[in-house]
Amino acid sequence: MRHPHMSLRGTTAGAATAAVLLAGTATGVAPTARAAAPAQPPATATATDALPGVRFVDITGDGGVVLKANVFTPAGADGSRTYPVIVLPTSWAMPQIEYVAQARKLADSGYVVVSYNSRGFWQSGGHIEVAGPPDIADASRVIDWALANTPADPAKVGMAGVSYGAGISLLAAGHDKRIKAVVALSGWADLIDSIYSGRTQHQQAAGLLSGAGYLTGRPSAELQQTMKDFLGSNLDKEQDMIEWGRKRSPVTYLDRINENGSAVMLGNAWGDTIFPPNQYAGFYEKLTGPKRLELRPGDHATSEATGLLGLPNDVWTNARRWFDHHLNGAANGIDGEQPVQLKSRSTGAYEGYPDWKSVGATQRKIAMGGAKTIRANVDSGANGGTVLLSNALDQFLKLPPMASVPLLPRAYASVWQSERYAETQRVRGTAKIHTTLSSTKESGTLVAYLYDVGPLGLGKLVSNAPYTFHDRTPGKPFAVDLELFSTAYDVPAGHRLALVIDTVDPLYIEHNPTGAQLTFSSPESDPSYVSVPLRDK
Numbered sequence: 001m002r003h004p005h006m007s008l009r010g011t012t013a014g015a016a017t018a019a020v021l022l023a024g025t026a027t028g029v030a031p032t033a034r035a036a037a038p039a040q041p042p043a044t045a046t047a048t049d050a051l052p053g054v055r056f057v058d059i060t061g062d063g064g065v066v067l068k069a070n071v072f073t074p075a076g077a078d079g080s081r082t083y084p085v086i087v088l089p090t091s092w093a094m095p096q097i098e099y100v101a102q103a104r105k106l107a108d109s110g111y112v113v114v115s116y117n118s119r120g121f122w123q124s125g126g127h128i129e130v131a132g133p134p135d136i137a138d139a140s141r142v143i144d145w146a147l148a149n150t151p152a153d154p155a156k157v158g159m160a161g162v163s164y165g166a167g168i169s170l171l172a173a174g175h176d177k178r179i180k181a182v183v184a185l186s187g188w189a190d191l192i193d194s195i196y197s198g199r200t201q202h203q204q205a206a207g208l209l210s211g212a213g214y215l216t217g218r219p220s221a222e223l224q225q226t227m228k229d230f231l232g233s234n235l236d237k238e239q240d241m242i243e244w245g246r247k248r249s250p251v252t253y254l255d256r257i258n259e260n261g262s263a264v265m266l267g268n269a270w271g272d273t274i275f276p277p278n279q280y281a282g283f284y285e286k287l288t289g290p291k292r293l294e295l296r297p298g299d300h301a302t303s304e305a306t307g308l309l310g311l312p313n314d315v316w317t318n319a320r321r322w323f324d325h326h327l328n329g330a331a332n333g334i335d336g337e338q339p340v341q342l343k344s345r346s347t348g349a350y351e352g353y354p355d356w357k358s359v360g361a362t363q364r365k366i367a368m369g370g371a372k373t374i375r376a377n378v379d380s381g382a383n384g385g386t387v388l389l390s391n392a393l394d395q396f397l398k399l400p401p402m403a404s405v406p407l408l409p410r411a412y413a414s415v416w417q418s419e420r421y422a423e424t425q426r427v428r429g430t431a432k433i434h435t436t437l438s439s440t441k442e443s444g445t446l447v448a449y450l451y452d453v454g455p456l457g458l459g460k461l462v463s464n465a466p467y468t469f470h471d472r473t474p475g476k477p478f479a480v481d482l483e484l485f486s487t488a489y490d491v492p493a494g495h496r497l498a499l500v501i502d503t504v505d506p507l508y509i510e511h512n513p514t515g516a517q518l519t520f521s522s523p524e525s526d527p528s529y530v531s532v533p534l535r536d537k
Helices: 010-025 032-036 100-108 133-149 164-173 191-195 203-216 221-231 235-246 250-260 277-286 314-328 389-397
Strands: 047-049 054-060 066-072 083-089 112-116 152-162 179-185 263-269 291-296 340-343 350-353 362-367 372-375 402-404 414-417 425-429 432-439 444-453 458-469 478-483 487-491 496-502 517-521 529-534
Touching (some): 054 100, 054 133, 066 100, 083 164, 100 314, 164 179, 191 235, 263 277, 263 314, 432 444
Parallel strands (some): 083 112, 179 263, 263 291
Antiparallel strands (some): 047 054, 054 066, 340 350, 362 529, 372 517, 402 458, 425 487
16 A cells, blocks of 8 residues: 555645556557457448538447547549548547548548547547557447448558547557558557656646546546556555556557558657657667657647647648558658657757667766765755646747756755766767665655756756655665656757756655655766767767
8 A cells, every 4th residue: 555654745646647547548458359350330420511521420439339520531522432541539638629620631632531539538428448448449440430431441541649549549550450550649659658657656747637537528437446546656556557557558569560560650749748758769669660750849749739720730741741651652752761850959950860779879978976865855946847838848948947956955956967068969869877776764756857057057957757666675775777758959068967866846746755865876886877878970
């Protein structure tokens, strides 16, 4: 059960983690037998004329649940020919009109587009299963309906979505061989690594998602219990929760996705506070079919948001190019570009790489020498910001979370700094920390931050990540290896990098018993360091 001293800071903390779970759970799995079976009889549908060029229909999903949907077809479609079809499951808590602007553009480009409200939300029936088996079965049912009721080509089926819709699309690609191409934006590949990274609950993100789920939908009983255990830090149920998340993670079905051969395009933001980019990058490396990875500045779904409003947006432009090539065979050059496309937070310029391993190929270590002890339970002032807001400010105004590094209280924050750099340091990829830790208590949480520190000591956040431990022997040192969230950031000449570690951050639920102290050391036989990935000149 939850440690009596574990802190859940405010009601949003609990709700928060739950929400993250919700989103992550969206990675549910569909029954293998159903996915492998031939297309089922078409589900019933009723249509009403509402907006020009769109039909609003009811599609019967798994178990008879009614899914509210809308359908766009190319102008002049008269049944004399077929068109590639794209299925769009909605994002978490979003209504069925979410993709109207992009669906119209796709239809104008020669696609049949069917967008549907995920079960449990808004007017669709059923309960929120967080991308569980019913959600994946729904995706196949919607494809069945499209093939039976629209001029859709059964050999040219694609799926796409943002956030929850991205997770469902990836999972469906591992369970329905008809899906030839996927575009998954701001989604997840590994639910646990997203919402429970470093064995730490991401409370603000969970609170946001949880609140939105209850306001716009109907959480299932299983989801409610899982959230209760997760938010309550019920360690007796930890393995059950991890298994629950594993079943809802596309990476679990990587072999099926690779066997089915879908062309997969992944897009995410460097500062995504719900689904951090690391787990997408790791998943991308393991895909064996046609693939593309795009990472940009911003937070959860902020990179593609303007496209949902119908405004020019390079994320959606590349999504259409991906479908044009892999469903229609268009020679548009996307297959000849470097498959890993990164947009720098500092310059806004795109950089191409042949694979993720080539990003940040050069490593520079900053020594974490000496022994430093900090007290827990007090926020030092070093923080990762506010969910959605802080990284959106970084995206649009280049204003990341900041802290005055010289003024951080050393009783509550340990600080290690590099020398001042004579040249710009182009940080690309995933910084990694290795250190030796001992605690006066059996449980605890630490949060690590990497700052770009200017001449006056003002630090701009480059990256961060949490780490939680349980059942450790008080006073006995143990090794800690922690990956910070991946990024692309330029540290100007004359600046330095600083690693800061404290124990409290409003983004995360912390597990520090009252009076706990953490000591970081660097044994001669096993030196401590932070390894910073740099782009070669």
